[in-house]
Amino acid sequence: MRVDYRPRRVSSAIAVLAAAGSVAALATVSEQYLAVGISLAGVLVLAFGAAVYRRGLRVLGVPIALVGVAVGFAGFGVGVSLVGVYDRSFTYTGELIGLLGLPFIALGVLPVHRRLSRRLVSLGFAFLVLGVVFTGAVNGTGPDPIPLLLGIVAAIVAWDAGEQAINLGDQLGSDARTWPAELSHSGGTAVFGGLSVGTGLVMFNADITGLPLESLLLLLGAALVLMVALYK
Template structure:
C-alpha cells in the first residue's frame, strides 16, 4: 500500500512566502528596508533548502541549514533596525512585517502540523500590522497600502490552501492547476477591490483619511483571520 504523505503543498507555500515579502516591499521606502526584504528572502530560501534536505533523509545536514536560514531571515530585520537607529531615523514599524515572513515559512515547512495554522496566522498578522503602521506613521501612499494588504491576504490564503490540500490529498496528487487558479482568483479579486477603493478615494466619498482607512481595513482583515483560525 502506498503511504500518503500529508504536508503543505510547496507551490502554494512558495506563493504565500513571496506574497508576504511583496506585501512588506510595497510599503518599504528606504534602501535599507528593501535590502532587508532581499536578505529575508535569501534566509527563507535557505530554510526551505534545509527542510527539503530533512525530507530526503539528510537530517544531520538539513537541520543546521534550516536553522541558518531562519537565523539569516531574523537577522535581516535586526540589521535594518540597527541601521535605522544609527542614522537617527525612527525604526519603521513596517519592518515588523518582516518578522511575519519567517513565521509564515515555519508554518509551511512545517516544524509542527499542529502549530502550522497558528504560525501562518501570526505571520500574516505581523505583515498587516507593518502595513497599517506604514500608512498611519510612515506616510505610505494609498496604492502602496492597498496593494500591500492584498498581497498579505494572498499570502494567508495561499498558506491555508497549501495546508488544506496537503491534509486532504497528500503531496503526490496533481494539484498545481487548482493552486494557481485559486491564488490567481484571490489576487484578481484583490486588484478589483483596490481599483474600487482608489475610485472612492479620488471621489472622497467616505471622507475617511488614509490612516483611518488603514486601521479599519487592517483590523477587519486581522479579525477575519483570527476567527477563521
C-alpha cells in the first residue's frame, strides 16, 4: 500500500481559518468581512475540487479547484473595489493585503506541489504579516491596539498550523490518526499567543509608549541582541 504524504487535514483547516481570522481581526467595515468570506468560500471550493480530483475524477476536479483558486484570490479584488467608496479606502485596502495570503496557505497545505508546500505557506504568512504591519504603520494611531495584536498572533498560529500539517504529513502520511497531536500543538501555540498578548497589553498600559524614539531604538537593539543570543 502506498503511503500518501500530504499535509494533514485538521491542521490545514486550522491554518486557513486562522489566516482568515488574522485578516478579519484587522477589518473595520462590513465590506472587508464580505471579502474574507468570499476568499474562504473560494478555498472551500478549492478543497472540494481537490477531494474530487483524489477520488479519481481528475477531469472534474481540476476545473473546480481552479475556480476555487480564482475565487480565493478574487476575494481581495472584490474587497478592494467595495471599499473604494470610502474616504479611507487606502487604509481599508491595506487591511486586506493578508487576504492574498489565504489562497497561498490553502495551496500550500493542499498541497499543489509537495516540495513547494512549505514555501507557499511561508508566502501566505508573509502576506498576512504585511497586512498587519501595513495596518499598524498606517493606522497605528487608532485607539485600540488589540486588533493588531490578534492579527499578528492569528497569522503566526496560521503559519504554525500549516507547518505542523506539513511535517506531520511528511512523517506519518495521511492514513494515520493524528488530530490529537494537531489540536494540542495549535492549542499550545494559541494559548502562548494569548499570554504574550496579555503581557504586551500590560506593558502597553504601563505607558512605555510615551518613551522617546531613542529609547525605543535602544530597546530594539536590546531585543536584537537577545534574539541573536537565543539562536546562536
